[in-house]
Amino acid sequence: MNKHLSQLIEIANLDKEIDSFEPRIKEAKKELNLIEKEEDKLNHQIEEFNMTSNDISLSIQKNENHLEDLSLKLEEIANKTKLIKTEKESKALSLEEELAKEQITFANEEIARLNGILENKKEALKELEESIKALQNNKKEIAQKVEAEVQKVKDEQKEIFTQKEALVGKMDQKIISxxxxxxxxxxxxxxxxxxxxxxxxxxxxxxxxxxxxxxxxxxxxxxxxxxxxxxxxx
Ligand SMILES: [Zn+2]
Incomplete structure (x- = not known):
């Protein structure tokens, strides 16, 4: 066979091999990419949980403030009761008192309900954080494996590049171009x-x-x- 032709066949084979390295590196990184995606998802969930928990805490705070106002109101009513002169005034005040007490009951119930939700959220958050911890440990292991694999491919790649360079050096430059x-x-x-x-x-x-x-x-x-x-x- 013509020397130039056999060199061309050889260099074409080397180029084919060089082109096969990128997909191999990509394939090796696939598993790691999946884990990173999962980690992002969990982090996002944690963020959402924290935001919801914040909102709930704010609602609890609001209800507590409301309770404070209501107890002041009860005090006020009690003071007014001492100064009552007519039956009509008395009725109006006890109605007001009743209403305030109802609101206090409602606010307390609401606080209890919100605290229940908050507890559940905290529980779920703990689980999420444990999952993410496990995932990160797994990721570390896989990252090491991937790194070794990628390094192996890169070493092979370097070897082929060296072979190609040597061949190109021997070849007629017109044929190469x-x-x-x-x-x-x-x-x-x-x-x-x-x-x-x-x-x-x-x-x-x-x-x-x-x-x-x-x-x-x-x-x-x-x-x-x-x-x-x-x-x-x-
Ligand atoms: Zn053809």
Whole structure:
């Protein structure tokens, strides 16, 4: 086989290998990405819980303030009761007193109800925080595994790059730039084998003349239909 052609086949194979590294790195990081997503979700939930708990605490505070006002009001009513002169006044005051006491009962019930919710939220928050802790431990382990895997791929990548560099150094620069031009559009199918007298890139049948050129491999032959570099696999 023509030396330039065999070098082209070799460099095309190296380029294919180089292109396979990025997807491998991505694949290795997939598991870690999933865990990070889950962690984000949990953090978001915790944030929401904290916000709701804050709102509830504020409502409790409001009810407590209201209770204070109501007890002042009761005191006021008690003082007024001492000064009552008529039956009508007395009725009005006891009505007011009743109303204030009802409101006190209601506020106390509301505070109890809100405290119940707050307790539940705190309980759930604790669980969430435990889940996130477990997740973070798991993440640490996976991150180490991924890092090792990525490093392995990068080492391989470096090795292939070194091989490619050495090959490029040996090759005719015109041939390299010819190949690079094809590679711009044909990517990893720039140098293709011929199967059953058809181009392995565009699959169009080659005429007998081109086909015998490919089989002889004395020179670099390109597909007359698509322009890819052809070689005979056998
Ligand atoms: Zn073709």
């Amino acid at each position: 010819f190949y690079e031009k094809i590679r711009k559009w044909a990517k990893n199918t720039s140098v293709v084998p011929v199967t059953r007298q058809a181009c392995g890139g565009c699959f169009i049948r080659l005429n007998d003349k081109i086909y015998s050129d490919v089989i002889r491999s004395d020179d670099i032959t390109t597909c007359p239909h698509c322009g890819r570099i052809l070689y005979n696999e056998n």
